[in-house]
Amino acid sequence: MKELKTLVKIVTDRRLDTLPLLNFSESSSPGKDFRLIRMLDSPTVITQTQLVKGLYGGTDTKSAASFRKLKSRVQQKLLNQLYFLDQSDPRHLAVKKYDQKCLSTLHQAKILVGEGEYKLAEKLFRKALRLAEEAEFTHYSILGFTILRKLYVEMNNPARFRWVNQQLQDFLAKQLLENEAEQLYVECKIALNDKVQYRRFILDQLPQIIERLEAIHQEVNSYNTFHPLYTIRLMKEELQGNYTEIIRLTSEVEQLCQQGKINLRRLDKRFNNYISVFAHLHNKQAEQGLQLAEEYFKNFHYSSGNWFYFLETYLLLAIHAHNYSTALALLQQAHQNPYFNKQRDAAQQRWELYEAYLQFIKPAISPLKMRAFSQFVQKVPSYSRDKQGQNVAILILQFLYFLNTGDIDGFTARLDALRKYEQRHLRDPATLRTQLFFRLIFMSMKEGFDMRRVAPKAQPLLERLRATPHPGQAYGEIEIIPYEHLWDLIVNILRRQERAVGVK
Numbered sequence: 286m287k288e289l290k291t292l293v294k295i296v297t298d299r300r301l302d303t304l305p306l307l308n309f310s311e312s313s314s315p316g317k318d319f320r321l322i323r324m325l326d327s328p329t330v331i332t333q334t335q336l337v338k339g340l341y342g343g344t345d346t347k348s349a350a351s352f353r354k355l356k357s358r359v360q361q362k363l364l365n366q367l368y369f370l371d372q373s374d375p376r377h378l379a380v381k382k383y384d385q386k387c388l389s390t391l392h393q394a395k396i397l398v399g400e401g402e403y404k405l406a407e408k409l410f411r412k413a414l415r416l417a418e419e420a421e422f423t424h425y426s427i428l429g430f431t432i433l434r435k436l437y438v439e440m441n442n443p444a445r446f447r448w449v450n451q452q453l454q455d456f457l458a459k460q461l462l463e464n465e466a467e468q469l470y471v472e473c474k475i476a477l478n479d480k481v482q483y484r485r486f487i488l489d490q491l492p493q494i495i496e497r498l499e500a501i502h503q504e505v506n507s508y509n510t511f512h513p514l515y516t517i518r519l520m521k522e523e524l525q526g527n528y529t530e531i532i533r534l535t536s537e538v539e540q541l542c543q544q545g546k547i548n549l550r551r552l553d554k555r556f557n558n559y560i561s562v563f564a565h566l567h568n569k570q571a572e573q574g575l576q577l578a579e580e581y582f583k584n585f586h587y588s589s590g591n592w593f594y595f596l597e598t599y600l601l602l603a604i605h606a607h608n609y610s611t612a613l614a615l616l617q618q619a620h621q622n623p624y625f626n627k628q629r630d631a632a633q634q635r636w637e638l639y640e641a642y643l644q645f646i647k648p649a650i651s652p653l654k655m656r657a658f659s660q661f662v663q664k665v666p667s668y669s670r671d672k673q674g675q676n677v678a679i680l681i682l683q684f685l686y687f688l689n690t691g692d693i694d695g696f697t698a699r700l701d702a703l704r705k706y707e708q709r710h711l712r713d714p715a716t717l718r719t720q721l722f723f724r725l726i727f728m729s730m731k732e733g734f735d736m737r738r739v740a741p742k743a744q745p746l747l748e749r750l751r752a753t754p755h756p757g758q759a760y761g762e763i764e765i766i767p768y769e770h771l772w773d774l775i776v777n778i779l780r781r782q783e784r785a786v787g788v789k
Contacts, residue, residue, distance in 0.1 A: 376586035470513035528568035
């Protein structure tokens, strides 16, 4: 009771007259703060001038000055509100809840130190240190022990000072190794977002990096060393296109979780789920991957960027499994998400490309959609450094469009673009699937698109294509629709055109 009385005294004496927070329970009769929030929360795009006029009835100098003060006040209240976000939803990253609890306890303890309440502060520091140990937050352990060490100096407690000081030295040594592991991880991760050539370079470095990470993890054996090692192992297999091994690794980690050998306060199971379905997609196990995607998707919150990344893979699995109705529903779901426009431009452009492919496979009845599709296909750049990984998909879609419409000049120009792209960018053996598909196209052109001559010559190329696995991510290009399925589309187009000529 004495500790509670102390807290009452501190808060009563030092409290603010007006709390800088938003009282959502009073939002039914809102002042300007809540009116501004409601206007900003509207799905309608609204300009600052419209906000000022809506709030103050005009756009004069006085109204503009009042709006600046209102904007500053509301922004600060919203920032303060971040301390009270609901972290209980299991679809969010689990570690956020433990991180917030540990950090807030440390913050409370530091305030009490400033108020001279050392005994109460000591209890909170010990609580924070227990939380940090459970979640393996080395940096919070170091922060807690550092302040606690100073506290024991003030309390003149040499025995506890010596114990805390030793703990601090142990954690600092541990953090050096964990920092090294983290540095290796982030350098590899940033390299993946670089040009395709650099991805291949980093692939050659990964065996040595993994060897060092294994040594660090063996010495430290913490989640902070497990995570870099595990993700870089996945990275190596992904770059090499060894998706069977990725499926094995993700299954192994799932088993370790069930056995309690991995800290569930830290592991993002959604990441493991995503990698698993991604590997099934590229391992030509679309049906099985689609079932897993349907099961795992409920674990992702729609406000998370990971929701969109997972949905992309889910969508591609549906396309690869010929389940186009599901693919169209998922595409619609992506566009209906209120956070869609918060994605990076490159991500939004990928959704446009997926939509264009689906529009080609399952043309909408709406003339408006057909016009939008035609404009997209004709205007999108055939080659762009900003679209690494998508250039082949764009070129192929353009070729299919002009072939389907019977535009001789159009598809001839795209054939030339395909040849140039192959000569410049498809020399590596790992791009064999794309090379084989291009050969099918060039051969059909050489044979005048006459299916009687094309069919027998296509068969050996098709067999090689089916036997060739998907390349790793080090080689960049994606197959929105598997090349085998695209060839079936080309055959159907050519046969339909032959029948139309025969009718004439």
